Amino acid sequence: MFIALSVSAEPSVERQGYLDKLLKQDCGSCHGLTLKGGLGSAIRPQDISERSDEALFSTIKLGLPGLAMPPWGELLSDSDIQWLVDRLRKGETE
Numbered sequence: 013m014f015i016a017l018s019v020s021a022e023p024s025v026e027r028q029g030y031l032d033k034l035l036k037q038d039c040g041s042c043h044g045l046t047l048k049g050g051l052g053s054a055i056r057p058q059d060i061s062e063r064s065d066e067a068l069f070s071t072i073k074l075g076l077p078g079l080a081m082p083p084w085g086e087l088l089s090d091s092d093i094q095w096l097v098d099r100l101r102k103g104e105t106e
């Protein structure tokens with residue numbers, strides 16, 4: 013499957029707030045509040061440093077069939093997902 017990575021528009025500031033909350037509450041419910049792992053693997057910057065943006069993007073968009081990682085493509089736009097990938101690269105600090 014081809015996935016375009018050249019997403020130009022950033023999500024709005026409001027949308028970024030929503031995505032930040034989603035990351036803590038929904039992603040955090042499996043990956044841990046500080047993303048250092050739980051049911052889902054640790055996804056801090058040091059944990060995903062060997063993954064390409066494309067791999068992270070498609071994992072979030074399509075999920076991991078056979079593992080508990082759900083697909084988010086229905087709920088999130090490509091620019092939302094790209095923003096989350098960038099956010100994961102920067103790390104979750106609070």
Ligand code: HEC
Binds near residue numbers: 035040052071096
């Ligand atoms: C229902 C539990 C669950 C939720 C909710 C969830 N994940 Fe996951 N996620 C998993 C599992 C399980 C894996 C696979 C872990 C493994 O490889 O053993 C995974 C894998 C991943 C990976 C791949 C990590 C790697 O090493 O390549 C990323 C990135 C990721 N999740 C991001 C997210 C994001 C972002 C969200 C929120 C939008 C999210 N996940 C929500 C369970 C979840």
